[in-house]
Amino acid sequence: MMHEPQTLTPATETKMTARDVKVFYGDKQAIKGVSIDVDMDNVTAFIGPSGCGKSTFLRTLNRMNDTVASARVEGAITLDGEDIYAPSMDVVQLRARVGMVFQKPNPFPKSIYENIAYGPRIHGLAAGKADLDVIVEKSLRRAGLWDEVKDRLHDSGTALSGGQQQRLCIGRAIAVEPEVILMDEPCSALDPIATAKIEELIHELRGRYAIVIVTHNMQQAARVSQRTAFFHLGELVEYGVTSDIFTNPRQERTKDYITGRYG
Amino acid sequence: MMHEPQTLTPATETKMTARDVKVFYGDKQAIKGVSIDVDMDNVTAFIGPSGCGKSTFLRTLNRMNDTVASARVEGAITLDGEDIYAPSMDVVQLRARVGMVFQKPNPFPKSIYENIAYGPRIHGLAAGKADLDVIVEKSLRRAGLWDEVKDRLHDSGTALSGGQQQRLCIGRAIAVEPEVILMDEPCSALDPIATAKIEELIHELRGRYAIVIVTHNMQQAARVSQRTAFFHLGELVEYGVTSDIFTNPRQERTKDYITGRYG
């Protein structure tokens, strides 16, 4: 692939913090006390074997876990220093500020234009049609999709290829001007070429948004992230600079995992 | 695992032969002229990448393909010299003689006893209850399950663990005294310990029944079989003594496959 392990930008601004976060599904504990900082200028990757709780933890960051009736979150998570689980926090606004991209591209069965316009419309970010047009174009450009779709903005979003759909979903998330973008294995349903495009896009978005990405693919983590968190059985085993984790893991478990002993 | 590549027993008796077998699903040809001999004293493994036709070919050997409406078989397959596709061949008896074990353990939702007794009952192999009891015990013993279940013969077969279920299925096949046993990836749904038990069992059954096993796992093929057939794109690329195939393949394609170039 085209990118070598990324160099870390010295952290300027800590965007989100998690302190001793525990997540339970009913009686079952899926996350066992995780503390982590996500900063603004680097891409953070979550890796770990299947079922270790990467997705669960990611979803606590924008309270998507609220939609699972049995899920319960303990501990403190902040966004710009504000507790996102505080009663005063408005979850609707939180999710606008912390956008999310899912494993399987999930464009709405509407036109490309409507897919992008959806967020700005519900949050009232556009003053009028012209304003909305500007937002749509800008978001599609940032998602690297504009040139491919500009002539067919009113075709259905579901008619695009998988990679285009995923970029559409990224564009959709960008359109509401989020501060953080969470991505849960955004490329695992894509072919290598589409994957490369998304990775490229992540590079370009870096710095503008705080980005957290869950991935199964360790090469991908190495390519796109500057920081990596390794999860195992609901615990955060190791969190550090990506290049260190891959070349010089401090924990035995991490080493075994990245060398393919299990997972 | 516990068994090293097996030594070939000089073939004493050819049990089944296939000559230029072609299988079509509708217009699509899945098997493109395969000829093979299965002998009584050795375990034959079918390997090859996914979709190459291993299962399809295996199922022609006991005419399970008859149940697929679109499937059509050409060529000649014999069992003890008798053409199994001849009109005079009774497919029900054929299947009693050529037993089958499937990828996913599929015990009947009946008691363990009834699972084993079913075959002898429909084929009229037991003269009475006592006779049946004997058959059930013998089959379960051969399947290496007797000690684990002898106290709960009347519990449901579906309540067993996956590996036990698969052994139950083998016992069920054995109970009708088949001559050949076909196994289609019998361990792929099992954990390593259960897999080891099944492989052990195959060893013990060798010689008593002609055994054909499809497997994805090349180590497994090397461990349990004496002859290996390598399929690719519906063709039989190479068929020979297992140790030769793995250490000294004659065909380029075989070599590429066993060294992991594709598949």
Add this chain to the structure above:
Amino acid sequence: MTGPAIFLLLAGLGAIAWVSARARALRLQTVARTSGRRDAVHSLPGYHGWYVALWTLIPAAIFLAIWANVSPGLITQTVLSDPAAQSLPADAFSRSAILGEARNIASGAQAAAFNPAARALVEPYRTAMNEYGIAGAALALVLAFAGGAYAFTRVRPDFRARTRVERLVMASLLIASLLAIVTTLGIVVSLLWESIRFFSMVNPVDFLFGTKWSPQSAAMGYGNKDAFGAVPLFWGTIFIGAIIAMVVAIPLGLMSAIYLTQYARPQVRKWMKPILEVLAGVPTVVYGYFAALTIAPALRDFAVSVGIHGASSESALAAGLVMGVMIIPFVSSMADDSIAAVPQSMRDGSLAMGATTSETIRKVLIPAALPGVVGGVLLAVSRAIGETMIVVMAAGLAANLTLNPFSSVTTVTTQIVQLLTGDQEFDSAKTLAAFALGLVLFIVTLLLNIVALRVVKKYREAYE
């Protein structure tokens, strides 16, 4: 020999055949098995038993069925040649009535004669029936023996009895499935046949597009012109079933489905769903009674109190409202299915954008589920326009072309019931009109269903 006796005798023979064939097969097979070859034995002994028993029973039964149809004619021929039959009237109908009676008395199905002329014929009938009865029984027994014997000789260890018996099982399954076609044909033929006769009296164009429905005046001999304009019925049907009922059922059904699937706690959902389904299980006659006795008078009082003109105690509104309530579960379960079929990822996608639940439902889920919901509504409409008892009891008979929901309208189904249970004339256009209406109803509901199922199916595929 009487029917039951023959039946018992045959059953006995069948049982004997079964037991003996089974025993024979068992004996032969035990011998064959020792010979070693595996395919020396084919079927389980029980199958041999069935094979022989069926050979014993079926030919005899078929013969008896034919005999039961043929022998009465032969018996009557014999009786007619009896001197006592010379005095029979020439006219075929009364002749057959008398003969039929005599036969019934002779067979003991009837105690005394309606018609004195029949009495003389009872004795000849009795003798003739006896003779034919014995002959039939004898032949049946011979057949049973012959069939059984033939089959018995075929019992050999390697005889494929199971295959034969199974072939019969398969044949009977096939025949059972043909009944669906026969029923459909029966419906089409009976409706078409009578409708064609109707349309030979009434111009189909007048029927389909005429705006005046008064079959009574036709029955009174004023002619068929202008009497069978079914448009007011079609309108009434649509007004009640497709408009008023849907105005009630669609919002309530849809919103219930949304609430129960998206908002309600699982416990609430678990209880409320079956409770709402009870609405669809209440018999329509109960709804009709309820509409006529409770709802309609209340609505009329209301209409009168607010000064609505032409308020009737049998209003379109009363029938439509109650029908709408009955339809709620149809709409809600279809809506439920359709919404559930929208992938969870759509919902997640929208929520993750910061949409509220209701925004997600209104802007993403419902648009995505729309084809399914529409299909469900079409099914509900087809059900509503075919509904009979509610409208019979609560909608009235006045064929009005009106938009006033408080006035009385009539529907296709009401008129069918009315035309066929009220006064009937001899093959008058009025009676036949019921079948023509039935035909229209049949075609319309069928089309609605086909379209609805297409829509639903297509939409399901879109997400698979």
Add this chain to the structure above:
Amino acid sequence: MSATRNPTDWKSDVMQKRIARRYAAERRFKLMGLFAVMLSAAFLAFLLFTMLGNGLRGFTRTEIALQVDFPASPLLLDPANITDQGLVGANLPMVTSEVAKKALGPDADALLSPTAWTSIRDAIKADPKILSRTETISVPASTVIDLAAKGKGSPQAEAAVARLKQQGVLSTGFNASFLTGSDGTDPTQVGIWGAFKGSLLTMLVTLLLSFPVGVATALYLEEYARKSWWTDIIEVSINNLAAVPSIIFGLLGLSIFLNFMHLPRSAALVGGMTLALMTMPVIVIAGRNAIKSVPPSIRDAALGIGASPVQVVFQHVLPLALPGILTGTIIGMARALGETAPLLMIGMRAFIATPPGGITDPATVLPVQIFLWSDEVSKGFVEKTSAAIIVLLVFLLAMNGLAIYLRNKFEKRW
């Protein structure tokens, strides 16, 4: 990497107002949903309570205690020889009327049910010895009195009730004859047993015809039929039949079973056959779904061991699918039990005061009986109609409950 960002100011007033509006809309929408559920449930409750309110009274009846001085009455009866025929000739109605007049005044005829004398007849039959003494016998009151005693009468009737109460002869008791009697002309005397038995016989015919045929068809289509234009036709027919309005089946029954095959009019046989045609597709569709949900691996297992296709189906698939098929059958039968319209077409709407003895006897069924009673003039029939509805609903709810129970109990995840 430069960062030119213009983050949205979520804290601004405009945004805060907007969010408040959105939450208000959310609450409204949720309330609308709750309202829809509640309204539907309320309607059901209203219907049930109306029926209960009207109908429970139908299970009770008002009785008047009559003191009958048998030796003094002009009865033409020999106590030693009580026969049915003798009781008929005994002039009981007249005697009853006279006794009543003496006890209750000249308007006694209006107070007692026209069938009041049958109570006295039954008392004599039960114990002929009473003929030699004075005995107090409870006889049913007339409809007018019955209604007034239950609080629904005219002023005159209420006055009469008050008077009777004062005399201490009025009582209210369980109306057993409602459960054992048949149709009649006087609401004090009608019962549902006749219609109920008619329903049972009709359902029996329906079940015996539709269940085997439905299951056989489902098996054939799901297990054996190879896709062809032929099975397509069968399939389309079945789906269509499931959607055909029930009254069309009535037309079919009328023209085929009655006019063409000349089967007996009004009989449970014809009703059952008509309903069977209607129920069969329901069973087929439920059956196919149940059969479909039996995992193919079970079929493979059995085939792989040498079971024939017929054995596979009858020894494995059918037993596993049976709970599902039964659930569908019960639901189909419940629908048939509540069906009225097609039966009207085939003449099952006659006045039949004797329960049917067999499937070829004229009969009526519960829903049709309800329909007939709903048309009656006498006000006393209102509560009887509702009472009959209660009986019907109890049955239907029990059947549906059983279906749900079966479904939950045997719901298997493979």
Add this chain to the structure above:
Amino acid sequence: GCGDQSGGGAGGTRDQIRAVGSSTVYPFATAVAELFVQGNPGMKSPIIESTGTGGGMKLFCAGVGAQYPDIADASRRMKKAEFEMCQQNGVKDIVEIQIGVDGLAFAESSKGPGFKLTPKIVYEALAANPYGKGPNKAQSWKDVDPSLPAIPISVFGPPSTSGTRDSLAELILEKGCQSDEAMKALKEKNEDEYKATCTRIREDGKYVDSGENDNLIVQKLGANPNALGIFGFSFLEENKDTLKDVPINGVEATYETVSTGQYPGARPLYIYVKKAHMQAVPGLQAYLNAFAANWAPDGPLTKRGMVAAPDDVRKASAEAVKSLTVLDGSVLK
């Protein structure tokens, strides 16, 4: 069976009497059925189906035998065409029994304006084409006759298929129509046109046809004080609390006026019996006897709203029950 002249069909025996026909006679027929069972313990109750007079005739005349009804109830006399149909189907000997009289009652709500009508007024208000002079334009009763109030014409009545509607045509409309000489002449000249002109009822919503269920008309009148209802006399009797009678030609419909025939809307009620069935259906004679025993004035049937026939008619009917006098088709119209 092919070639079987004894006729197919499920002949079979019947131990229950079977009657079909008029909805007007239905309550009386069922009441007698009950009395019959009480008087004949062990007998099964007769099966009585209300199909309307014409529908009953159709079933009745279909043939002789167990699968055909024994009795047709009628709220008008059998028509000649029906009689001929019977003959054609082998139903030769029919016994006609008049069981009583019913009045065609005109009624209004007890809160109503107090109509006073004549056949002529009714005809002019309801005819589709009064005297053949074009469609009926009368909107209010005042348009018909200045003596009447100026309220819109609104009449609830039976459907013309019912015997009750036949009676309305014959007893009231034709009489009103014949007040015009030209119409009388027309009757001689062109029977069909006469019939159309004199008996056809307007269909513009002024006359609301309310089905076989007279009970509904009663309910509707209660709700519409300005409307007029037409139905069987027994229903008027049953609902004296909410309805009041509308006199025709100054004659009120009362028990006396109807039974003597003084009331213009009086009409006879009949039952028709197949003589051929008398021997074959157990209890048929007893059922007829039960009719005869209960149709007297003060009898149970009059309590249910039937009007007893005049003495001479009752005597003749009793004789018909006893000797089963066969109906002579030539007296029918």
